[in-house]
Amino acid sequence: MTTFKPVIILGAGGHASVLIDALQQSGRDIMGITDTDETLWDRELMGVEVLGDDEKIFNVHPERIELVNGLGSVKSTGARQKLFEMWSMRGYTFASVIHPKAILAASVKAVAGVQILAGAIINPHTIIGANTIVNTGAILEHDCAIGNHVHLAPGVNIAGNVSIGSGTHVGIGSTIIQGVTIGDNCLIAAGCVVIQSVPTLSTVMGVPGRVVATKEG
Numbered sequence: 001m002t003t004f005k006p007v008i009i010l011g012a013g014g015h016a017s018v019l020i021d022a023l024q025q026s027g028r029d030i031m032g033i034t035d036t037d038e039t040l041w042d043r044e045l046m047g048v049e050v051l052g053d054d055e056k057i058f059n060v061h062p063e064r065i066e067l068v069n070g071l072g073s074v075k076s077t078g079a080r081q082k083l084f085e086m087w088s089m090r091g092y093t094f095a096s097v098i099h100p101k102a103i104l105a106a107s108v109k110a111v112a113g114v115q116i117l118a119g120a121i122i123n124p125h126t127i128i129g130a131n132t133i134v135n136t137g138a139i140l141e142h143d144c145a146i147g148n149h150v151h152l153a154p155g156v157n158i159a160g161n162v163s164i165g166s167g168t169h170v171g172i173g174s175t176i177i178q179g180v181t182i183g184d185n186c187l188i189a190a191g192c193v194v195i196q197s198v199p200t201l202s203t204v205m206g207v208p209g210r211v212v213a214t215k216e217g
Contacts, residue, residue, distance in 0.1 A: 004066075006031040007095050008057055010083055011070030012040050012050050018136070019068055020046045022099040022117060031065060032056070057092065066095035069113065069131060073151045075187055077167050081149040084113060084131040094131065102134075111148070129166065147184065165200060185215065 007028060009016050012035040023030055024046075032051040035041075040050045057067070067087055071080045084094060094113030098104070102116045105124040113130045116122065119137040126140050129148035134140065136154040144158055147166035152158070155173045162176050165184035176182070176194040183200030194209040203213040 004028055004095075005064065007066050007068050008051075008060070009033045009048070009068045009070040010054060010057075010087070011035055012037070012045050013070065013072065015072030015133075016070035017046055018117060019070055019097050019115065020048055022097050022115075023068070025100050026098070028095075031060070033070065057087070062091040062093070065092070067092050068095050068097060069115070072133075073169055075169060077149045077151050077169055080131060080151075081167060084149065123160075141178070153190070 007023065008031050009019060012033045016033060020030065030048050032049045033045055034051055034054045034056050036053050041052050043050050069080055069084055071083055073080055096110060096112055097115045099116065099118040101118045102120040104122045107124045108122050108126050110128040111130040114128050114132050116134045117136045120134045122140045123142045125142055126144040128134065128146050129150060131148055132146055132150040134152050138152045138154065138156040140158045141160040143161045145163045147164055149167045150164055151169045153170060153172040156170050157175045159176060159178035161179045163181045165182060167185040168182055170188040171190035171192065173190055174188050174192045180194055181197040183198055185201050186198055187203045188194060189205040192204055192209040193207045194204060198204055198211065201215040202211045204210065205212050
């Protein structure tokens with residue numbers, strides 16, 4: 001029987017509450033939450049105490065706990081990535097959070113720190129990178145490759161053989177057709193239908209999706 005370490009959640013916002021529910025339903029022990037907003041300290045979120053700022057993590061040796069990245073993202077996953085990399089460099093590891101009502105094929109490969117939430121379906125031979133969110137009700141078909149620090153928002157539909165680069169945010173309700181490649185650090189707007197490959201650093205909007213802006217590298 002696998003013994004799991006207790007977890008500390010970084011961030012006490014809305015995404016953290018979804019993670020708490022998934023962790024509690026999975027029987028994980030939550031030691032507490034940290035947040036930079038001192039007005040939240042010594043309060044509770046869904047019955048879990050907000051311990052203080054992130055410095056509280058240093059009170060627990062890295063071998064005794066795992067961390068959970070409680071930051072969400074709306075347009076950019078950069079803040080999530082920065083938090084993940086900073087604490088990883090300090091020797092801490094991140095727990096994967098997989099809701100018991102998510103469906104994963106046996107051949108799915110998910111790197112540490114992934115978050116796969118209620119109602120998500122991931123089909124065979126798909127790879128999910130580190131610190132990536134597959135949010136509520138998202139569907140990934142077979143043979144997809146999803147990079148690190150990606151956020152697939154609720155209700156996203158991704159057909160087979162799609163590749164999505166690291167740091168990309170795919171907005172709520174978007175659809176990506178089969179065989180498409182999306183580059184790193186892209187923003188796919190909510191409700192977009194992507195029918196062709198997308199270069200790195202692009203913002204895509206509309207039905208069908210069109211590149212409307214390109215960020216500087």
